[in-house]
Amino acid sequence: MTGPVLLLAGTAEARALAHALAAMPGLPVIASLAGAVRAPAPLPVSTRVGGFGGVAGFVTWLATHRPRMVVDATHPFAARIGPRSAAACAARGVPYLRLLRPPWVPGPCDDWTEVAHEEEVASIIPTDARVFLATGGQRLDRFAGLAGRYVIWRGIDPREGCPIPGAVFVRGRPPFPEPAESALMTDHRIDWLVTRNAGGDMGRAKLDAARALGVKVAMIARPPAPDAPTVGTVDAALDRIREVAWTNAS
Numbered sequence: 001m002t003g004p005v006l007l008l009a010g011t012a013e014a015r016a017l018a019h020a021l022a023a024m025p026g027l028p029v030i031a032s033l034a035g036a037v038r039a040p041a042p043l044p045v046s047t048r049v050g051g052f053g054g055v056a057g058f059v060t061w062l063a064t065h066r067p068r069m070v071v072d073a074t075h076p077f078a079a080r081i082g083p084r085s086a087a088a089c090a091a092r093g094v095p096y097l098r099l100l101r102p103p104w105v106p107g108p109c110d111d112w113t114e115v116a117h118e119e120e121v122a123s124i125i126p127t128d129a130r131v132f133l134a135t136g137g138q139r140l141d142r143f144a145g146l147a148g149r150y151v152i153w154r155g156i157d158p159r160e161g162c163p164i165p166g167a168v169f170v171r172g173r174p175p176f177p178e179p180a181e182s183a184l185m186t187d188h189r190i191d192w193l194v195t196r197n198a199g200g201d202m203g204r205a206k207l208d209a210a211r212a213l214g215v216k217v218a219m220i221a222r223p224p225a226p227d228a229p230t231v232g233t234v235d236a237a238l239d240r241i242r243e244v245a246w247t248n249a250s
Helices: 012-022 054-065 081-092 118-123 140-146 178-187 204-213 234-249
Strands: 005-008 029-033 046-049 069-072 096-099 112-115 130-133 150-155 168-171 192-196 216-220
Touching: 005 012, 012 029, 012 096, 012 234, 054 081, 069 081, 069 234, 081 096, 096 234, 112 118, 118 140, 118 216, 130 140, 140 150, 178 204, 192 204, 204 216
Parallel strands: 005 029, 005 069, 029 046, 069 096, 112 216, 130 150, 130 192, 150 168, 192 216
Antiparallel strands: none
């Protein structure tokens, strides 16, 4: 393969990896963003925005651009991208690597209840609870069962037609420091935090704030990851890229 490294981006790890790859002379890189955010922060490498048109479209893109490697650094909850990308790469013989940050685990002072799916959250949160929905706006429909509770939800962009009547939108772009998370929960008298087990340092502050304030946490478990080579850190991904793609670039 003589083409670029394709970086499936959209996370802090993808951004850090893009900066590291941009500093490697002779290694062409294309980053791909799904386009879920209206104004994403620019990346230091060539960037495309938008989907590939499903598995068939991605296979066609691979055949046309002949990437030397695909690095999937999308969000841990990008449930369809990982398996589809891994399968397409296997079909075309393109090396695939999943960069997947380790999940969070509760400590002895955390009060977490894990659920498998977003729709289950309403069954564990009392109807008189005050809820901080820290999952973004992409899956709000799955939390329609929270209707009747006081709910605030945070996202980068607002959305029309919120399926949770009366829910309050709070605009924000990560990272969020712990003092700000504590202030938000205190101001709204939150007693339940709903979040997805995204892992990583960037989103940990809300969990630390919840622990300190005695806020209960509804933790949504991750979807299954693809059965493919996987690393947990940017440094490990760089090592693998040097082995697979950098050698070919020399």
